[in-house]
Amino acid sequence: MRRTIFLGPPGAGKGTQAKLLADFCQIPHIATGDLLRAAVANQTKLGKRAQEYMERGDLVPDNLLLGMVAHRLEEPDAANGWVLDGFPRNVVQAEFLEELLGQINQPSDWVIDLEVPDETVIARTLKRGRADDNEVTIRHRLEVYREQTAPLIEYYSQRNHLVSINGDRPVEEVAAALKQAIIT
Numbered sequence: 001m002r003r004t005i006f007l008g009p010p011g012a013g014k015g016t017q018a019k020l021l022a023d024f025c026q027i028p029h030i031a032t033g034d035l036l037r038a039a040v041a042n043q044t045k046l047g048k049r050a051q052e053y054m055e056r057g058d059l060v061p062d063n064l065l066l067g068m069v070a071h072r073l074e075e076p077d078a079a080n081g082w083v084l085d086g087f088p089r090n091v092v093q094a095e096f097l098e099e100l101l102g103q104i105n106q107p108s109d110w111v112i113d114l115e116v117p118d119e120t121v122i123a124r125t126l127k128r129g130r131a132d133d134n135e136v137t138i139r140h141r142l143e144v145y146r147e148q149t150a151p152l153i154e155y156y157s158q159r160n161h162l163v164s165i166n167g168d169r170p171v172e173e174v175a176a177a178l179k180q181a182i183i184t
């Protein structure tokens with residue numbers, strides 16, 4: 001349970017559950033969306049380049065993102081474990097991550113697939129009201145998820161401990177199911 005990857009569509013509740021789990025285990029919650037939004041807010045070189053992709057609901061190009069993730073995973077606080085949220089989001093990122101974790105001898109322990117139907121995703125994200133949370137962008141993010149990220153479920157089911165959790169329930173119920181599945 002020390003190194004957990006969260007998969008699932010936008011608005012599945014990955015952020016909420018990943019944060020609860022990270023706090024419970026006292027390890028960092030590493031969310032690429034949060035890192036990217038901070039870069040945009042600070043108008044760093046990376047942030048300026050990532051912004052247009054995020055506003056459209058497209059994935060930020062791998063070449064902008066991979067170094068940022070590697071850097072974060074190599075910080076001292078990540079040595080005891082982490083909960084990764086929003087990364088990997090395509091096969092190139094998954095292969096990069098596997099290679100990186102192999103090099104630093106920290107393979108992931110679990111991959112959680114948080115399953116939520118499209119209608120719930122749309123309702124939840126519209127309520128959230130983030131800058132990229134309008135219905136057109138959300139539908140586009142769902143398409144991007146289906147095309148690029150969903151294949152990772154198959155990818156990880158062949159490699160890691162993949163655990164599917166029904167995310168279409170109240171926060172506490174999902175959290176309880178998650179703990180039961182991975183904390184023994």
Ligand code: ADP
Pocket residue numbers: 009010011012032033034036053054055057058059060061065085086087088089093141
């Ligand atoms: P959500 O999961 O609700 O869509 P995130 O905060 O995870 O929200 O992501 C917001 C946006 O940040 C994405 O739509 C995408 O543009 C960008 N992003 C986050 N993680 C990645 C990633 N691993 N690869 C490419 N782009 C990413």
